[in-house]
Amino acid sequence: MSFNNLMIYRHPCIVKYVSSWQKNCKFYLAVEEVTPLSHVLPLLNTLQICVGLHSILKALHFLHEKASVSHNNICISSIYVTRDGSWKLGGMEYLCRYEDLSSDFLNKSRMNRYFKAVDSNEEKVFVNPTARRDFIDVYAFGVLVYEVFKSRESFDEVPNLDVFCDYCRNELQHTDPSQRPILSSILKHDFFNHEFINIHSFLIELPLKSDEEKMLFFRSLVGRLKMFNEEVVASQLGNLLLSRMVLLNGVAQETIVPFLLTPKSDEQEQTDQLFSEDTFKKYISPKLLEIISVRDAQIRLLLLNNFSNFMYMFTKEELQMYFLPELLVGIKDTNDHLVSVTLRTLADLVPVLGAATVIGGKRAKLFNDGRPMAHSNKNLPKEGTPQENEHPVVRDQILNNSISSIIDSHNLILPERSRPDGEEVETSTEEIEQSVDEDLENWDDWDLNENHSILINRLGIADIIEDSNDIAENHSNEGIKSIVNTKGDLARSKKTIADIEELDIKSQVQNNENDSFDFFHDMEPVINSSSKFLINEDNKCDVSLGIDKEVSSKLALNVNDINEEGWGDGDWD
Structure with a gap:
């Protein structure tokens, strides 16, 4: 059954099995989030198709060379595309081991297999017990190449594409199965030695490369990636560039990660940054939301050191729901360096989310503005x-x-x-x-x-x-x-x-x-002046009236003083 084959045969280019269960006489299969290739094929360009075919070919090479099994149903309906644009091989219903592969098995499954990918001469192969067992999938792959490119008008985007199509039609679909090339030789065709394909293949096989090969690869990677459309790079290589193997590589942290995590603005045309803001939000931001939850100190430090460069690519809700909880966890770690970097990152969040959201709790105005107030009365x-x-x-x-x-x-x-x-x-x-x-x-x-x-x-x-x-x-x-x-x-x-x-x-x-x-x-004389010191009445202020009243009140005679007795002549004795 298909779910058993998905559980047994695991490969980066095969649909990832998650779970399966049976309920009410129905069987359920859960896999990674994928979309049928037929739904997205019209939206893909030639380079994306080239990368996808290369992934399917590597999956077939793994099944035949490593697992010694045959897929037996290679077609568009058995291929799926992940959210990041990678092609994955599925449709494992008719997969069987080499020892189980026979003419009877093929005859029973022929009615359900894709009829255009069925070789009319496949029964003749089993006459010879030593005959190759990969001929069925090689023939079907040649048919697949023709179908995905048949509606394409221009082949200029990828070199050697027209040559490869002729190669698939004449060699992979040869009437004599013994004359058909093996899968490993197909991988060496010039069509799959395209610069973009080489980068993609190196990133997939990164764990197998030596330190010297990694150093040379990452030092020249930025310049090589800028030769291609940024959306193609982000969709096809975004996940690989943000993989654990890349982020933990010391050379990659210095040469590629800063340019990968820093989007370029619309005004910046000639910069080393790889992705514009729109492309960054579409392809890179969703991956960062997943990586921020990884509890690896080195990966967390790498993200936090570049956080100020990409934090504005996220909405307030995303920063509050995904980043803030993880940062609050980081300040409780025993790693002092991680705590200090996390606190600096929290400080960057304060202008965006507000101090009340970042630090929480009740706040009060504990500091005053000590600057002198100019000309304050x-x-x-x-x-x-x-x-x-x-x-x-x-x-x-x-x-x-x-x-x-x-x-x-x-x-x-x-x-x-x-x-x-x-x-x-x-x-x-x-x-x-x-x-x-x-x-x-x-x-x-x-x-x-x-x-x-x-x-x-x-x-x-x-x-x-x-x-x-x-x-x-x-x-x-x-x-x-x-x-x-x-x-x-x-x-x-x-x-x-x-x-x-x-x-x-x-x-x-x-x-x-x-x-x-x-x-x-009582001895003050009362002076009646003959003239007054006059001031122009037009410019007189209302304030003068208040002054006159105040001065007059000071000079007014108190009637209570009349009843007081003065000194008599006898008091001088």
């Missing part, structure tokens, strides 16, 4: 630098000014005050000007850092005479505008104060704010 002291959101052009203009120019402009713009009523006729104006000059020179609160002149440049003239830090902080933009604008705009942008007298009184409040009790509170 929160880090500046409230006194000395009241402006917010300083524009770079304005800031440069401010830094170029000096304190002397600001004071001079203030003296030029400040209008002359008219003479007040009362006894302060000769001294009030001079005292105010002297008080302002002294404040500019001796105000200790301004001496907060080494950049004294820069801090003063940032303040307006109105900020120099203010004593409240909150007022300076809330209205700093007015100070900036007063420096950048012209001298006329500077005068109009100053904060409004009801009277110059209030400046004098304000200065006194600044100096005496720490006194516990003012003994001369």
Whole structure:
């Protein structure tokens, strides 16, 4: 039976047996995933067919030369194609050993065998007991070659193809079975000595090659593969290039594997990479999904060292379902080098899958950004630098000014005050000007850092005479505008104060704010000025109203003080 023959005769070019069972009077056979050749033959090019025929011929050579059995039913329906494009020989229903091969056996099976592959003279062979027993399969192979190439119009893709077809028709189907060539001689035909066939054969027979032969082969392999269509190389040689024997070879790891596992982008035309991204995804990626689960340290290290080159050829789901679980297993190994390389690979997965997926568990913000925040008002002291959101052009203009120019402009713009009523006729104006000059020179609160002149440049003239830090902080933009604008705009942008007298009184409040009790509170004269220091109403800010209210509240008379008793004349004794 076919399943017994598949179990007994194992070869890389024969369909792989998996299992078989019987249920409800039916028999089931499980083999590797394959597709009948008839379903894919129209899609194959000449080179792929050439490689496939070579595989079938090697399977027949194995059966006849090593196992001493005859297949007896070589045809398209007995050949299958794997997912990677390799041809596999099946249809073992009529296989028999040489000693069982007879005319009676052939007569019984003739009705079920492919009629075009049946030799009409096969019964005559058994007259001679010493006759060859491979003549049936040799004849059928000649018929197979004719059928797979009969619809092909061009033979230019593979050299010696037309010669080989004539050879199969005239020699393999010779009327005299004794004149037909043996299978080993067919393998030596020039058609099967094609460069691509030689590479394919060497990779299959790699375990039988010497170290020197392997070294010479792998060093020249990249250049030889680039001579052929990349899709043909990937479909026919992809599995062989990613086999264990290749991946574990030291020379191959240096000369072929990096170019094999690195896809080339569409922009890269002249590169040593073998496969484009589309070809890589179609043929190489499925194989890598299988290899990543192999628990071999050397193979795992080889994949991880090249992981960053091909990781973007997989979807997020594939990376999470296939690669991530295997990497998490790798970090628990006792091999320190394997663990370190695995951790680096996990780091490459973080930008793609996210840290929560890669490391799992709960996360928290444990680190802060320690970079200094440029021009942040929160880090500046409230006194000395009241402006917010300083524009770079304005800031440069401010830094170029000096304190002397600001004071001079203030003296030029400040209008002359008219003479007040009362006894302060000769001294009030001079005292105010002297008080302002002294404040500019001796105000200790301004001496907060080494950049004294820069801090003063940032303040307006109105900020120099203010004593409240909150007022300076809330209205700093007015100070900036007063420096950048012209001298006329500077005068109009100053904060409004009801009277110059209030400046004098304000200065006194600044100096005496720490006194516990003012003994001369009731002796303060009430001065009614005859004129006010007026500023253009059009440019007056809403802030000035707040200042007037605050200053007026400080000078307002408290009605509760009227009921207090003053000092009598007797208290002086």
